[in-house]
Amino acid sequence: MSAEPNPLPPEVRLEVSGIRKQFPGVVALDDVSLRLRAGEIHALLGENGAGKSTLIKILTGVYQPDEGEIRLDGSPVRFVSPRSALAAGISVVHQERNLIPQFTVAENILLERIPTRGLQLVDHSAINRLARPWIEMVGLDAAPATPVVELSVAQMQLVEIAKALSLQARILLMDEPTAAITPHEVGYLFRILGDLRRHNVALVFVSHKLEEVFDLCDRVTVLRDGKNAAADVAVAGLDRDRLVTYMIGRAEVIAELPPKPVPGEPMLELAGLTTEGGDAVLNLVLRKGEVLGVYGLVGAGRSKLAKTLVGEVKVTGGEVRVRGKKTRINGFREALEKHRIGYVSEDRKQEGLILLHSVRANTSITIWRHLRTLGQWIRHSAEDAAILPSLRQLDVKAQSLSQSVGTLSGGNQQKVSIAKWLAAKAEILIIDEPTVGIDIKTKNALHELIWDLAANGKSILLISSDMPEVIRLSDRIVVMRNHAIVGELPNTHQYDEMSESIMARLS
Amino acid sequence: MTRLRGLAPGVALGLLLIDLLGMLVLSVVTPSFLSTYNLFVTGRDLSILLLVALAQMIVLSLGQMNLSIGSIGGLVAIIESGLMVRYGVPVPAALVAGLLLGIVCGVVNGLLVYWTKINSFVLTLGTSYVFAGLNLGITHATPFYHIPGEISAFGQARVGPFPVMAAVTVVLTLLLAGFLYQVVLGRQLLAVGSNPLAARLSGLPIRRATLTAHAISGFLAAVAGTMLMAQLGQGQPTIGATWVLPSFAGPIIGGAALSGGSAPVLGTVLAMVLISLIDDGLVLVSADPFWVQFLIGALILGAVVLGRTRLSEIRALLRISPSATRRVGSIR
Numbered sequence: 001m002s003a004e005p006n007p008l009p010p011e012v013r014l015e016v017s018g019i020r021k022q023f024p025g026v027v028a029l030d031d032v033s034l035r036l037r038a039g040e041i042h043a044l045l046g047e048n049g050a051g052k053s054t055l056i057k058i059l060t061g062v063y064q065p066d067e068g069e070i071r072l073d074g075s076p077v078r079f080v081s082p083r084s085a086l087a088a089g090i091s092v093v094h095q096e097r098n099l100i101p102q103f104t105v106a107e108n109i110l111l112e113r114i115p116t117r118g119l120q121l122v123d124h125s126a127i128n129r130l131a132r133p134w135i136e137m138v139g140l141d142a143a144p145a146t147p148v149v150e151l152s153v154a155q156m157q158l159v160e161i162a163k164a165l166s167l168q169a170r171i172l173l174m175d176e177p178t179a180a181i182t183p184h185e186v187g188y189l190f191r192i193l194g195d196l197r198r199h200n201v202a203l204v205f206v207s208h209k210l211e212e213v214f215d216l217c218d219r220v221t222v223l224r225d226g227k228n229a230a231a232d233v234a235v236a237g238l239d240r241d242r243l244v245t246y247m248i249g250r251a252e253v254i255a256e257l258p259p260k261p262v263p264g265e266p267m268l269e270l271a272g273l274t275t276e277g278g279d280a281v282l283n284l285v286l287r288k289g290e291v292l293g294v295y296g297l298v299g300a301g302r303s304k305l306a307k308t309l310v311g312e313v314k315v316t317g318g319e320v321r322v323r324g325k326k327t328r329i330n331g332f333r334e335a336l337e338k339h340r341i342g343y344v345s346e347d348r349k350q351e352g353l354i355l356l357h358s359v360r361a362n363t364s365i366t367i368w369r370h371l372r373t374l375g376q377w378i379r380h381s382a383e384d385a386a387i388l389p390s391l392r393q394l395d396v397k398a399q400s401l402s403q404s405v406g407t408l409s410g411g412n413q414q415k416v417s418i419a420k421w422l423a424a425k426a427e428i429l430i431i432d433e434p435t436v437g438i439d440i441k442t443k444n445a446l447h448e449l450i451w452d453l454a455a456n457g458k459s460i461l462l463i464s465s466d467m468p469e470v471i472r473l474s475d476r477i478v479v480m481r482n483h484a485i486v487g488e489l490p491n492t493h494q495y496d497e498m499s500e501s502i503m504a505r506l507s
Numbered sequence: 508m509t510r511l512r513g514l515a516p517g518v519a520l521g522l523l524l525i526d527l528l529g530m531l532v533l534s535v536v537t538p539s540f541l542s543t544y545n546l547f548v549t550g551r552d553l554s555i556l557l558l559v560a561l562a563q564m565i566v567l568s569l570g571q572m573n574l575s576i577g578s579i580g581g582l583v584a585i586i587e588s589g590l591m592v593r594y595g596v597p598v599p600a601a602l603v604a605g606l607l608l609g610i611v612c613g614v615v616n617g618l619l620v621y622w623t624k625i626n627s628f629v630l631t632l633g634t635s636y637v638f639a640g641l642n643l644g645i646t647h648a649t650p651f652y653h654i655p656g657e658i659s660a661f662g663q664a665r666v667g668p669f670p671v672m673a674a675v676t677v678v679l680t681l682l683l684a685g686f687l688y689q690v691v692l693g694r695q696l697l698a699v700g701s702n703p704l705a706a707r708l709s710g711l712p713i714r715r716a717t718l719t720a721h722a723i724s725g726f727l728a729a730v731a732g733t734m735l736m737a738q739l740g741q742g743q744p745t746i747g748a749t750w751v752l753p754s755f756a757g758p759i760i761g762g763a764a765l766s767g768g769s770a771p772v773l774g775t776v777l778a779m780v781l782i783s784l785i786d787d788g789l790v791l792v793s794a795d796p797f798w799v800q801f802l803i804g805a806l807i808l809g810a811v812v813l814g815r816t817r818l819s820e821i822r823a824l825l826r827i828s829p830s831a832t833r834r835v836g837s838i839r
Contacts, residue, residue, distance in 0.1 A: 062708075083710040098705035100698045102768055111698060112709045120691045 011037045012074075013202045014059075014090075014171055019068035021054055027226055028054040029065070034221050035232045036171060036202040041193060043213040043235065044206045046223035047247055047439035048410065052206055055223065056173055059204075060092045061085035091164030092173040097156050099148045106131035106144035109163045134162040138192055154185040161192065172196065173204040178212060182297050183503055190216050210240055222246040248440050254472075257448065260455035263290035263475060265324070267428055267459040268309070268341075272318035275308050280484035281318065286428065286461055291454045293474030293491070294463045295502055301483035302463045303346060306430045309461070310335040310343045322428075336366060339428070342421025346433035346463070348410075352417035355406030359398045362405045362416050363387040366424035390422035391415075394449060411442030415449070422453075429453065432463045447473055471498045479505040518762035522777035529784040537791040545787065546668035553783040554676040555734050557776060559750045560757025561683055562727035564775050567758050568687070569700040569720045570767025571620060571627035575635035576754050577747030579612045579725055580732030582638045587733060588651035588742025591658075598655050606729045612638060613725020617718040642744050651742035662737030672734050679730065683723070684772040696720055701768025753782060756807045781810060 014036040021029040029051045036042050046052045057063040059070070061079030070077050072088055079085040099108045106127045107114065115126040128144035135144060140158040148156060157177055164172050174193075178186045193203060193216065205217055213220060214235060222230040222243070229246040268286040275282075282305065286292045296302045307313045309320075311329040319326055322339045335341040345351035353362050364371065364383045371378045371386060384401060391401075394415040398408060405416055414434060421429055431450065435443045450473060454460050464470050470477055471493060479487040479502055487505035492498060533540040540546075559576055566573040587605035590596040596604070616634055620627045664671035687693040696716040699706040707713055728747070735746050759765070760781065761774025785806045789799050 081710075082708050086710060094708070098702065098708055100701045100705060100768070102701055103694075103698065107694070111706075112711060114691050114694060116691055122689050122691055122694055 011039070013038045013072070015069075015071040015074075016055075016059070017069050017071075019055070019058060019065045019070075021051075021058060021063060021065050029058075029223075030226045032068070032223065032226070032228055033231050034059075036204065037219075038170070038200045038202050039197055040218045041197055041203040041205055041216055042232075043217035043220040044204050044223070045210075045213065045220060045243065045247055046229075047441075049225075049439070050223040050247075051226040052223055053175070054226075056092060056175060056204075056206070059085065059171075059173060060090060086167055089168055089170035090173070091167050091169035091171070093157065093160040093164060093175065093177060095175040095179065097153075097160070099156055099159060101149045102147060104128075104145045104147055105135060105140070105142055105151070105159050108148055108159055109134055109166050111163070131162070131166070134166040135159075137165060138162045139188070154181040154189070157181065157189070158192075165196075169201065171202045171204070173206070175206045176208065177205070178207060178209065180297075182506065184506075186212070210243055213243070214238075214240070224249060244440070254444060255448070257451045257472070258455070260451065261289055263287035263459075266321070267323055268461075269321040269324075270318065271321070273308070273315060273320065274317040275304070276314035276316055280482075282485055284478055284485060284488070286459050288427075288459055289454055289457050290475045291450065291460045291462050291473050293470035293477040294461060294480060295465070295467065295470045295477055296463075296480030297465055297506070300480040302465075302480050303432055304483065305480070306343060306432050306461070306463055309430055310341060336421075336424055336426060340426050341428040341430065342366075342424065342426030344414075344417050344421065344429060344431040344434065346436060348413050348417055353405050353413060356404055358402045359391070359396065359405055359408070359416055360384065360387065360401040363391060363420045363423055366420045387419065387423045390419040393422065394419050395445075409442070410438045411446060414438060414446060418449075418453075427457075428459045428461070430461045430463065433465065434462070435464075435466065435469060443469075467499050467502065468495060470502075471495055477502065481506055518771065519773045519777055522761070522774060522781060526777055526780045526784065529781065529788070533784060533788050533791065537788075540787070540791055543668040545791070547665050547670055549783050549787045550668065550673055551662075551670040551738060552786065553779060554670060554673040555731050555738070556750075556753050556783065557676050557757070557779045558679065558727045558731040558734070559754045560761075560775050560779050561680065561772070562724045562731070563754035564758035564761070564763055564770060564772070565683070565687075565696075565720050565727070566627070566724045567763045567765060568697055568767060568770035569717060570703070570765075571717075571720070572631065572755075572765075573613075573616060573721065573724045573728075574628065574631040574751065575612065575616060575638055576724065576728040576731075577750035578635040578638035578642065579609055579728040580735065580747035580750065581744060582612070582642045582732075583609045583729040584732040584736040584746040585642055585646050585651060585742045585744055588654050588736055589645065591655055592651040592653060592742065598657060602733060605733055606726060609725040609727075609729020609732070610722050611725070613721040613723065613728070614718055616725065617721030620721070621714050621717045646742075646744040648744050650744060654736065654741060658737045659740035662734070662740060672737065675730065675734065679727065680772065680776060683727075686723075687770045687772065692716070692719060697768060697770060699767075700770075703767075752804070752807060753779070756782060756811060760807075760810050778810070782807060785810075 012035055016032070016034040019029050019032040020027070032051065032055060034044070034055065044052055044055070054063065058065050061082045061084050064080065070079070077088060079088065100111065109131040110127055115123045115130060117123045131144045135142070138158045138161050140155060140162060142151060142155060148159060151159065177189060181189065196203060207213060217235050220230060220233050220235050220238070220243070221228065224247060265288055266285050267288050270282050270284050273282040274280065284292065294302050294305065304313055308315060309329065311331040311334060315328065320329060321327065327339070329335050329339060332343070349355060360383060364387050367386055368378060371382050373379065396415045396419060397412050405413055408416065418429070418431070434446055434450065438446065447469065450460060450462065462470065462473055471491060474491045477489045477491050477498070478485050479489070489498070489501055559580070562576045563573060583605040586608055587601045590601040590604060591598060616631055619630050619634070623630065661671060687697060692715065695711050696719060698711060699713055699716040703713070732746050736742055757775045757779045758771065760778035762771040763769050763775070785803060789802055794802060
């Protein structure tokens with residue numbers, strides 16, 4: 001953070017300094033700086049809420065900073081709208097896909113400047129012709145006239161990159177581009193980003209995966225609580241611990257998980273199961289007190305498997321055995337009431353919780369039926385007595401039971417969505433992506449909590465695309481690919497060894 | 508390729524078969540179905556209701572809705588007939604004024620939705636009362652009789668069994684399809700409906716798209732109102748009062764998504780043919796007139812449910828088709 005009025009070195013393309021952005025009640029960014037050079041990949045790191053997305057929105061003209069300066073090629077600029085940032089050559093590939101699914105690849109690339117011939121008529125052949133070079137540049141193997149809905153997630157990402165390049169982007173911001181693609185695709189994406197670096201594009205790479213930062217990036221800026229924890233540091237001189245310390249303000253302590261009893265009798269068995277959702281033959285056994293990890297990428301059919309177990313997807317063949325007895329599961333209610341199976345959805349905000357409702361209502365929703373008195377009333381005292389043990393067990397931090405769940409932190413929301421199943425005395429918990437969107441500190445706490453639940457006799461099916469998480473927590477790991485279980489591995493908890501054998505099953 | 512996809516070929520093919528089957532059944536069961544008079548009357552109803560359905564479809568494609576289509580049609584019809592009957596305004600001038608009024612009503616809807624960001628359901632429910640209220644205030648529920656003869660003649664004109672007013676509908680339908688699939692503003696409109704955030708971040712003109720969709724909706728409602736006035740031979744204040752159900756049934760059976768982004772013109776046309784067949788069939792088999800509304804409602808609901816199931820099944824099939832799964836994981 002130099003304050004001297006030195007002339008900018010020639011290679012600096014974008015210099016952001018002293019940025020402050022305040023929202024009602026929160027200072028999102030405070031005296032933040034960022035320096036991007038042509039031909040460099042710059043990692044932007046920080047935990048959730050550290051201010052990364054606010055900074056990106058400022059760079060792309062969605063927000064205006066309250067204070068501070070943005071200099072592009074040495075001269076001060078202001079981006080008053082997404083359009084003006086685009087015009088200055090700054091493009092962003094957002095975390096959410098920003099494509100029009102029904103439109104073709106080519107139309108999406110040229111969306112804001114569709115070529116016409118007279119009378120504003122769309123010139124379809126010109127669209128395909130003009131888009132083709134960009135499609136080839138990013139190595140996308142799809143015809144320009146392919147509708148985007150038919151592409152894989154990774155391919156859609158390439159379309160977005162192609163679109164950014166076609167806008168003559170000299171600065172390309174990538175917001176968590178590897179969150180939903182396979183390791184193989186990540187490798188390919190990195191090669192393309194490497195090419196762009198050689199073509200003198202300034203790249204910003206936002207990621208949670210530190211390994212990727214070391215693989216790909218030249219320099220790094222870390223935000224913590226809206227301030228620079230590190231500004232423009234060379235990656236070469238860093239190690240993982242150092243980077244984590246920047247991010248969370250102290251060294252990461254991953255406590256060794258305490259030993260837990262050897263898993264007991266089978267609680268849940270699938271034998272040759274096929275489903276309406278297109279799952280191939282599925283076989284697995286989940287024992288009492290066991291954490292069974294299900295690893296697979298987005299789209300591998302993991303969530304479909306979970307939904308099958310709670311009766312949301314119809315079984316077309318094979319057997320489900322719960323506690324050794326052959327059975328059928330018809331819907332959530334039966335799964336819970338009869339089989340004591342609870343499902344913690346990966347989509348907390350949409351499926352797991354009712355954000356506007358209180359902690360109390362969200363936790364007791366599974367047991368209202370049992371709490372009601374003769375007149376269909378529910379007494380708060382009985383309700384609280386039923387839910388408090390689970391909320392305490394999980395150490396949920398809320399001001400009161402009446403606080404609305406939407407105002408809790410992500411970690412506490414996740415705890416509430418687990419607590420509701422504990423309150424209902426679920427013995428088998430299917431936990432789908434428990435730490436998506438949760439920061440490192442809380443992630444460890446949730447890991448310990450899941451481990452603890454298993455140590456206390458719950459059976460846990462842990463579905464995750466986070467490999468370190470699966471390897472840390474699972475007793476055994478099954479790997480899913482294309483809606484089928486392609487391998488089952490005993491877990492040695494050795495990351496390098498396990499990740500290699502998991503990858504081997506994936507390719 | 509794009510164009511076919513926009514027309515939702517899967518749904519359209521199914522509807523086409525059902526339509527053909529329906530025609531076959533009706534012509535066997537009641538020979539009078541094929542009579543010139545019956546075809547003329549049915550075709551005329553279809554010409555009007557199709558415009559009503561398209562007026563809804565264009566707004567649905569934006570992910571919004573327009574509950575004021577009927578009251579716009581009614582208001583336009585009585586303004587046109589009032590101008591001609593009461594003030595002796597020449598026919599072309601009265602019609603132009605009426606159609607412009609329809610566009611203005613649509614633009615008012617669009618501006619309100621764009622400015623206030625309030626859900627279009629609530630806003631157009633409100634404006635529908637405003638437009639219908641104007642209608643009632645002006646007419647005191649009394650029709651304007653004795654509209655100029657050339658208008659009523661147009662309403663009765665036919666070439667063989669084909670009503671002349673169908674030509675208007677055919678032309679407008681083709682123009683609308685061309686606009687949505689071939690004109691930049693039409694494509695932008697679909698893009699905004701499909702993914703408003705992406706459209707905004709790409710710098711597309713959201714306001715222009717919103718206003719255009721609502722203006723087209725108002726215009727089509729106005730044409731439908733004018734045609735019904737011509738058919739009835741008078742400016743009836745009740746014109747448009749029963750249009751809400753058909754306006755939604757057409758696009759929805761035709762494959763439109765309420766969330767926006769799809770504009771199945773062909774599907775809507777075929778769905779309206781089906782609805783006309785249901786309508787006509789009930790008349791031909793002399794269903795008890797007091798039960799006709801019930802039967803139409805039930806049959807349309809049935810068609811909607813049928814259309815939805817089929818669509819979702821097709822989608823499920825697409826998602827798990829071997830080629831689709833194989834794509835995941837291969838990038839080169």
